[in-house]
Amino acid sequence: MNCLICLKSLPESARIQYHGACLGQLFGTRKVNLALAESRKDLVTAIPRKTHGFSISGVQMKAQLAIEAGKLKLVDSNGQFIMKPSPEEYPYVAENEHATLTLMRRVGFPVPPCGLISLKDDHLVFVIRRYDRDIESGARTHQEDAMQALGISNADSSQKYTAASYQEVIELVIEHGGMAVAMELLERLVFSYLVGNDDHHLKNISFFHEPVFKLTPCYDVLASALYSSMAESPMALKMLENGEPEYYGTMGNGYFAGSDFVELGVKAGLIGKAVKNRITSLARKVQKTAPAIIEASFMPEEMKDRYQALISDRLRFVSLMEPGAE
Ligand SMILES: Nc1ncnc2c1ncn2[C@@H]1O[C@H](COP(=O)(O)OP(=O)(O)OP(=O)(O)O)[C@@H](O)[C@H]1O
Ligand SMILES: [Mg+2]
Ligand SMILES: [Zn+2]
Structure with a gap:
């Protein structure tokens, strides 16, 4: 089993699909509740309308996430993360973007920490840290x-x-x-x-x-x-x-x-x-x-x-x- 953040293998004994250190790098803490939604459908329905964005043929939705009281949540604004589920018509876009950006970082480009989050229906959602926000202070870079x-x-x-x-x-x-x-x-x-x-x-x-x-x-x-x-x-x-x-x-x-x-x-x-x-x-x-x-x-x-x-x-x-x- 590989880590949903760094793609390297996890120890046999691992109880979650992440290295603790990788969670820390992406979320700023190793203790974060990642239970974002039951299913892709529930997640997409919960995305605030005004943050809907369109990518491949205008279907890729994205939304902002923040950690509130130790739990990852959808927010309208000032999120620390951006998340993108795969569009229904284009399966595995999230897995694809995660692999591609991981390769990009590995060959030397600056890539923000990113990873995949597993929903209860086993759908994987792409999450990336916002590079224009300081994770501690929330300070913005234009x-x-x-x-x-x-x-x-x-x-x-x-x-x-x-x-x-x-x-x-x-x-x-x-x-x-x-x-x-x-x-x-x-x-x-x-x-x-x-x-x-x-x-x-x-x-x-x-x-x-x-x-x-x-x-x-x-x-x-x-x-x-x-x-x-x-x-x-x-x-x-x-x-x-x-x-x-x-x-x-x-x-x-x-x-x-x-x-x-x-x-x-x-x-x-x-x-x-x-x-x-x-x-x-x-x-x-x-x-x-x-x-x-x-x-x-x-x-x-x-x-x-x-x-x-x-x-x-x-x-x-x-x-x-x-x-x-x-
Ligand atoms: N990690 C990040 N930190 C800060 N801003 C980001 C980050 N990722 C994306 N953005 C901003 O959010 C916008 C939308 O993100 P992204 O391009 O990933 O979504 P998309 O829906 O695939 O866009 P497109 O319109 O290109 O299809 C980007 O144009 C960029 O300005
Ligand atoms: Mg874009
Ligand atoms: Zn890892």
């Missing part, structure tokens, strides 16, 4: 997403896919935060591509302005391509401001090569050689780390197989680096 940073109105939610290209977002980050921060964003985009996260839109990129401009920790990263058809683009936004990157544009096989991400970086103002090195090193880490994490995860076996096959596929394309690399 964050802004890329839509807001680009000054685009949020009136029409499809704008998060169409209002800008990754190139423009990286340019904005170079301007406000410099090359190192921009490189980190590019690396997160490559990670999304490697794991089939085809929903890395403008509201899934966020920044802190204080004390210095930087990316927030990672959130909302999962292998969403396992639920979509091949006809859809593997990346949520257009890569370049004008035209398509060379490999993707000329090959027309629906895949981006590593060289396409190098081209994106260079067009945005990063140094090609540095981008190439970072991509190569990331791909190596993902190749090494992903199999064990996918295997240890709570996704069903057939989904694990498809996930691993997807990553192997993407790694092959990312290793294509020749053009535009210098």
Whole structure:
């Protein structure tokens, strides 16, 4: 049996499905009552209407949680955690997001503590600590997403896919935060591509302005391509401001090569050689780390197989680096 937080194995004698230390890291205490709801249906019905949010085809609900008197509870505002049950139409999204973010942390990205909570009907719910709240004091750190940073109105939610290209977002980050921060964003985009996260839109990129401009920790990263058809683009936004990157544009096989991400970086103002090195090193880490994490995860076996096959596929394309690399 594996821990629902770190995915590592538990001792035979374990009476709950967590390491005590993992509970402490996620919830700030080892003593917390996690009996959130009897079933997925009860939980979804209890979610406050105004916090309903929509993800995959507008069906993924999320809500805030807080610990009150030692018990985890749904709250309208000022929660310390965000929870997302799997949408009815897309089973195992919670398990998928948990495995993907765990992999992301393991290869070196900043990821808030997160885990799964088991309901009485055995449904697993994804829970992540809010990175914009201090768990002790409740103090807030202001964050802004890329839509807001680009000054685009949020009136029409499809704008998060169409209002800008990754190139423009990286340019904005170079301007406000410099090359190192921009490189980190590019690396997160490559990670999304490697794991089939085809929903890395403008509201899934966020920044802190204080004390210095930087990316927030990672959130909302999962292998969403396992639920979509091949006809859809593997990346949520257009890569370049004008035209398509060379490999993707000329090959027309629906895949981006590593060289396409190098081209994106260079067009945005990063140094090609540095981008190439970072991509190569990331791909190596993902190749090494992903199999064990996918295997240890709570996704069903057939989904694990498809996930691993997807990553192997993407790694092959990312290793294509020749053009535009210098
Ligand atoms: N751990 C976190 N700490 C603080 N804020 C977060 C965290 N996770 C998510 N958020 C904020 O909440 C918003 C919604 O969360 P998330 O993107 O995970 O949900 P979603 O329903 O899948 O969104 P989408 O609209 O992208 O489908 C994010 O855009 C981000 O601003
Ligand atoms: Mg999101
Ligand atoms: Zn653990």
